[in-house]
Amino acid sequence: MTTVPTVAHVVARGEPYALGVAHGTALRRRLRAFLDDGVARLNHLLPTAVTPVTPAGLAADIAAYRAAITRATPRLADEIAGLAAGAGLTSDEATLLQLRRELLGYRSIPAWGDCTSYARPGLLAQTVDLNGNLDDQIAVLDLGGDRRRALVLSFGGLLGYLGVNTSGLAVGLNLVLGGAWGPGLPPYLAIRHLLDSADSVERAVATLRALPLASSRTIVLADATMTAWVEVLGAEYRVMRSTESVHTNHFLAADFTDRDELNVFARTSSLRRLRAAETALRELPGDAGAEDHLALLSRPPIRVPGDGRIRTERTVAAVVLDARRRTLHLRPGDPRHSPTLTFQL
Template sequence: MTTAAKLAHIVAQGEPYDLGFAHGSALRKRLRDFLDDGVARLNHLLPTAVSMAGLAGDIAAHRAVITRSTPRLADEIAGLAAGAGLTLDEATLLQLRREVVGYQRIPTRGDCTVYARPGVLAQTVDLNGNLDDQIAVLDVGHGGRRALVLSFAGLLGYLGVNSCGLAVGLNLVLGGRWGPGLPPYLAIRHLLDTATSVESAIATLRSLPFASSRAIVLADATGTACVEVIGDEYRVTRARESVHTNHFLDPDFAGRDELNVFARNSSLRRFETAASGLRALPANADPDEHFSVLSRPPICVADDGDIRRERTVAAVVLDARNGALHLRPGDPRLSATQSFAL
């Protein structure tokens, strides 16, 4: 078990390389130690050990797509490497750890639970690898535009909210073949950097070559949507309110779901609990009222001491109308709310 006491808050403005350099410089020792811990803790999770040399081909293949599809993020990764004293391969690996893990560890107790209504998106972050000691909040911007981004272990993106009033969250869903492409976490950062609304985010997502399957949940001041992705196929559900866990909701994708039965049962339970909790919340619910929903079992998954198991390492409430990110690091039942605003 690790501690969530090392939350970092990094504020940076400027060109992509400068943003990455500031991020890397602020977390230089932390990122070096993380990479040296079983190759970014991958060797604590995978059945067969990996090495930087052995991963070089996969990293290069992903980097080629990142550079082609989101060149500004490729520049930011280069800045991250320089600021943290990492190789470019190491800084790139931090962006695609989940793709390296692949289907190896299908969650059986939990994974992220997301819900959204106009102006608000709330979710738990369930990860393996004991990543609650790697949390950072990035306040990054260029040309008058800014975003608040939740990050883990050098990620340029995970989830967040931007100054245009767009909030973006995500779920792991398992389907299709995973391969060289744009990691979904970087896709989310690209949305926060470029999109201005739910509709513009959907249009942008359709042009991105995803490396792995995901569900992306979007919210702005007037509505929400969920975009499910398998390979180059996208299914969009628009709604006044949205709830998503880890099973596909679109009928076209449901038959291609690779979740095992235990993971699916967990996903269904969390979906029902979140939907019920959202219905009960008043329209003007404050962050702590949202955290009360996110803190309920089975949505909140406790630590059982096994680094290989997904557990809740953070809970977040994104206020798209006011440009704020409210965070409870670690188990949200045990931590205080920390708030960040644009």
């Protein structure tokens, strides 16, 4: 029997610090337990030969990232401070929650599978494939102030991961591997910044280009009229605008492909999922509903099954973002077995 994960739903209004306090207060026990579980499970994912990490041992790295976050997005830095206050965490612990993927890196933790994303005007859909058994850390955050609100899918205290805002912009992502990773703005926080500040694909692309991202990623975008993906490799950005976008975990920009660090096994999976998503999307009518898209995301090879190991990525959620209706449809855990939860702005 498959257990459906419990999804926390946090609604908060106000200035950034107040949003963080509300988030931290609502998930106080969960976040404390997560951090106490091998330092947010980092030590369960790192190779056994690596010395276990501790918040104290990571203090210098965390400080460097915190400085970069504060320079690039001071409002999100305030929200992280509020998260710490609400959850009873230290500033370093609250910041560490935003940096887990960067702290893991990609050379010592090879990726085997990851998210499949696609977008049409008004809609963005994707699987969320993660290691660390993070389906017990899922939360949907309904956050904002007077100007703009956003529905954000979050894992383990993240201020951002993917989402949709009241301006009708939907933002998703794919992991791609390349370049040097180091202190900068984590892409998850960059996505939240886009949801807070951008009202269209074009505005999001322009905003993203000005951000110093800490690690390689593809950001997928959709509004009512167009879609795009933006591949980020170091300080370089490549943009593809289209009426329909599909992306998995290898670089598609021609001049990025020879710098792709994805291992051969993961690349095979990525290519297979890309072709399957392209084929399935062509067969799906333009007026297909959320359940049709979630069914597509639940099919192999797009859905990545688990193998029982915490270090291996598997599908821990499937999401459809309806940018026109400002709605997030979520199947938590294995999407084959989970009911759809719907959240609307």
